[in-house]
């Protein structure tokens with residue numbers, strides 16, 4: 001599966017895929033200033049595309065750029081509309097959408113303030129991020145030697161392009177050591193999140209997730225909280241050590257790309273009986289149904305797009 005498509009939205013226009021190019025002296029290429037989002041669209045029961053929590057994602061992009069003191073040159077409504085246009089231009093009903101705001105060419109150096117801010121929205125077909133087997137049987141996780149960003153060094157609540165070097169290095173390390181994904185601890189050594197996912201565990205009959213202090217407040221995390229709430233299952237936000245996960249009955253990761261991915265093993269300790277547990281399965285199934293417009297109580301999170 002490639003990232004090719006027919007067309008990309010670039011600064012207000014749909015352009016052919018091959019024409020969506022930037023100059024090598026674009027500021028973001030050098031210093032990583034900019035923000036991005038990852039969004040999924042799913043085929044709805046009537047065959048048309050529906051985008052999951054589109055508004056929440058674009059609001060987060062706007063907040064990321066606010067944190068960077070680099071306002072978006074387009075309104076939230078315009079970027080939301082762009083996401084629909086990209087799906088239509090590519091005749092896609094199911095896709096991963098990537099809005100990205102970056103600084104273009106102009107001045108160079110860290111103090112440059114005059115560079116144009118560009119925005120693109122691309123779309124491509126992206127199946128199960130951790131593979132179908134990972135979704136079904138659970139993945140192998142390893143605690144990373146890399147620490148999640150401290151808020152005085154980077155901005156964990158913001159989805160900043162340059163900050164993802166931390167995630168990429170952690171992911172490389174985990175994969176090279178034979179694991180599927182990395183678990184990052186925060187600067188105080190407590191569980192933060194995956195390289196592109198938040199985490200939940202079920203322990204002693206309670207569902208627990210790290211509080212969203214030193215991590216990206218995931219939109220899937222918010223969906224999981226809503227699903228559990230609607231199912232009448234209480235959740236607590238707490239500080240977790242990695243050893244709390246070793247003895248948990250269930251652990252799962254959640255993110256737009258990873259959706260709901262069970263964790264079968266952490267640092268060579270089997271989680272529970274090594275198979276996805278009942279709460280993980282419930283959340284996984286409800287989420288899969290909700291994003292496809294099959295859960296009326298969550299249907300308000302789907303933005304319907306007119307098919308091409």
Ligand SMILES: Cc1ncc(COP(=O)(O)O)c(C=O)c1O
Pocket residue numbers: 038159167193194195196197198216217218219220221254255256257
């Ligand atoms: C570091 C990090 N944590 C968590 C998440 C999950 O966020 P979301 O559910 O909004 O995709 C992501 C993905 O964007 C991420 O990059």
